[in-house]
Amino acid sequence: MRRQFKETTTALAATDPRVAVVLGDVSVYMFMDFHRANPGKFYNMGICENSLISVAAGMTATGMRPFVHTIAPFLTERSLEQIKLDCAYNQWPVNIVTCGASFDYAWDGATHHCYTDLAILRLLPNMEVLQPGSRREVDALMRATYDSGKPTYIRLSDHPHDVETNLEFGKGTVLREGKSGVTVMTAGPILPNVMAACEDLDVNLVYFHTLKPMDRALVERFRHDRILVVHDAFGLQEAINEVPGLRTWYHGLPDQFCAWYGTVHDIRARIGLDAPGIRKAVTTLLETPSA
Amino acid sequence: MDSTCRRMRAEILDISFSSGHGHIPTCFSVVECLYAAYEVMRHDPKRPDWAERDRFVLSKGHAALGYYAVLAQHSYFDIKEVAGFGAYNSRFGCHADRTKLPGVEASTGSLGHGIGIAVGMALGERVAGRQTKVFTLIGDGESNEGSVWEAVMVANNVGLNNLTIIYDHNKSQGRCLPVTNPGERFRSFGCEVVEVNGHNVDALKEVFARPATGVRAVIADTVKGYGCKTLVDNVNEWHRKSPDAEQLAKLLEELHAPAI
Known part of the structure; x- marks a missing residue:
């Protein structure tokens, strides 16, 4: 990058x-x-x-x-x-x-x-x-x-993805659509982990590269879903929740310093932001429809 | 005292009295520096966006009321308008806003920002090939901020010869973290240093108009509250205090006394 x-x-x-x-x-x-x-x-x-x-x-x-x-x-x-x-x-x-x-x-x-x-x-x-x-x-x-x-x-990131997305400033991308009523929203280079996690799951997957201005119209399209925000930073879930009345969950960073050295992949795995960790969060939400 | 500067001090007192705002002693230490700079600078109040203008950045933003008096003196607006100083919806905040007022080059207030902005302006003017000058006024208290010295290092390292840093040496910071020997400090950072009486308009104008070969630091020896004995003798009490009617009369009397 x-x-x-x-x-x-x-x-x-x-x-x-x-x-x-x-x-x-x-x-x-x-x-x-x-x-x-x-x-x-x-x-x-x-x-x-x-x-x-x-x-x-x-x-x-x-x-x-x-x-x-x-x-x-x-x-x-x-x-x-x-x-x-x-x-x-x-x-x-x-x-x-x-x-x-x-x-x-x-x-x-x-x-x-x-x-x-x-x-x-x-x-x-x-x-x-x-x-x-x-x-x-x-x-x-x-x-x-x-x-x-x-x-x-x-x-910028040293670990870019190569996924085709909508390149327009201020616009998000719907990468896949499901029928379960669960929508996963994410942003930036963590996308491949999210895609791998959701590969065979019945969920919508929405991706953003612009956090401000937020593509509120796109978020609105999924307002009746349960929305799981998966992000390796703060900012995205707050931006999404500026759309009033959503039901959202955040799968992201813990309230601690992640000072365990190693690589970004080691850190992501430890805090559940590798593909298995994200998959667990998505399936948990899918399996608890009353949540 | 220069008669124009005396009148501007009276205006500052009147506005502070009527508005209840203003850092009067700070303003009084910089009136001559600001006035002399605007007398020397190439600028046109009818065309504040003129590309070939010299620029001034008030880095010690809390001297805004003194700045407004000098800008009004140079016809950027009428001093009567400044009566709304600090009032709701006024254009004249207690720190100047460049988006509200013609002639104000940068919105400042938090210390240690304006000098870096001025360095960037001087660099941009040089890249554009314009033969313009940039002036910035910083305070000794402000020079407790590390960002001031970052900016001085950068200015010298990129070899600016169109930047004048006016250092308001009013010794106000003796109360906590004094900046002793500012001339030596600026010289050691690579600046051309000129030390001058900061209340002598003619001397300031002569220094500001001199050609420079590098970053120029003008150490303006000033007195906080200059012009009113009460302010000079009680700078801490008056740092951010406005006079009542009785105090105003006394301060004006001191200001207009034959000898100060």
């Missing part, structure tokens, strides 16, 4: 002189050819995440369209106030792109984990919040949003 991020910014910069890249000493080698092709538009600014956001906001004020990029917890949780005030309140449409969330750097411990980014940024007025799951989604959504006039958050 990061490679796609680089390829799309390179393509955008080729036709739009306002595009620039501001890095926090991450993904630097990958952007060397962008740097060569776009002198004056590439800044490896330093390990100073607060300033990355503020400086990018100031650049935006002069007409530029920068993409700011580093590791998710440092750019979103550490710099939340800069995003809130310098991007959202000031109405400067900075593009914020991160890597590492939720558990791509499982081995680094909780300092490098990030699962609140989508939830907290979704709460800021004017923000667009995206969790693309595939390279195609990254490309389409970056192109759709980079000059939207609003600050945009795009969370």
Whole structure:
């Protein structure tokens, strides 16, 4: 996905002189050819995440369209106030792109984990919040949003899926339909686990890459179902539940630090977000119709 | 004291009295800095979005009332409009909002943000090839924030020569975390440092108008509450306090005394 991020910014910069890249000493080698092709538009600014956001906001004020990029917890949780005030309140449409969330750097411990980014940024007025799951989604959504006039958050993953989805900004995808009255909703790169879990189960499966604005019309279509939200972060279930009167369940993160090292797959397995764990949650709901 | 700056201080007192809002001592320490900057900057109140304008960011956003007095002095709006300072639905909040007021380049209030924004503006102006300047005013209390020093490092590392950081050295932070020897600190970060009397308009204008080869930090030696003895002698009591009618009369009398 990061490679796609680089390829799309390179393509955008080729036709739009306002595009620039501001890095926090991450993904630097990958952007060397962008740097060569776009002198004056590439800044490896330093390990100073607060300033990355503020400086990018100031650049935006002069007409530029920068993409700011580093590791998710440092750019979103550490710099939340800069995003809130310098991007959202000031109405400067900075593009914020991160890597590492939720558990791509499982081995680094909780300092490098990030699962609140989508939830907290979704709460800021004017923000667009995206969790693309595939390279195609990254490309389409970056192109759709980079000059939207609003600050945009795009969370990348090192574990993309390759599922064909609706690439339109702000729209979800119905990947399969069942008759049981149970709908599973999910977002981002966890999708393959959800698909494997539901492979032979009689459920609807709905997928999102855009958490704000939420595709409320699509959620409404399933308002009479019991909805199980499966997500390896916070934010999606809250977005879905803004549609009033739903019956939802959340199968996701526990209230604890998942600091067991290993890989993202180890973490997902331990908290029930591998395919068997998700399948268990879905079948439990299917088998308790009164729930 | 410069007669225009004296009049603007009187306006600040009147508005604080009528509205019940305002950080008067803070505003009084920066009136000359703000006024001199706007006297030197290339700007046009009839065209606040003019691409070739110089830009000013009030990083210490709580000096908004002083900022409004200076913007009104430069015809961005009428000072009479500022009477609604802090009132419901007024355009004039206790911290300025760039989406509500012409001439305000950035909405500030939380300390340590504006200087980073100003660095980005200076960088963007350079990339655009415009021969413009960016000024930002920061406080000594604000300089407790680590983000201030991040921004100073970034500004020097990218080699800006179109950014002037005005440091309001009113020594207010002696009460908790003082920033001693600010000139040395900015110099050690790579800035061209100029130290100047922050209440001398002509000296400030001369410094602001000088060409720079790097990031310029102007250490403006100021007095918090400058112009009224009561404020200077009681800065903590008056940090965010508005005068009643009797106090207003006394402060105006002090302000207009022949010697301060």
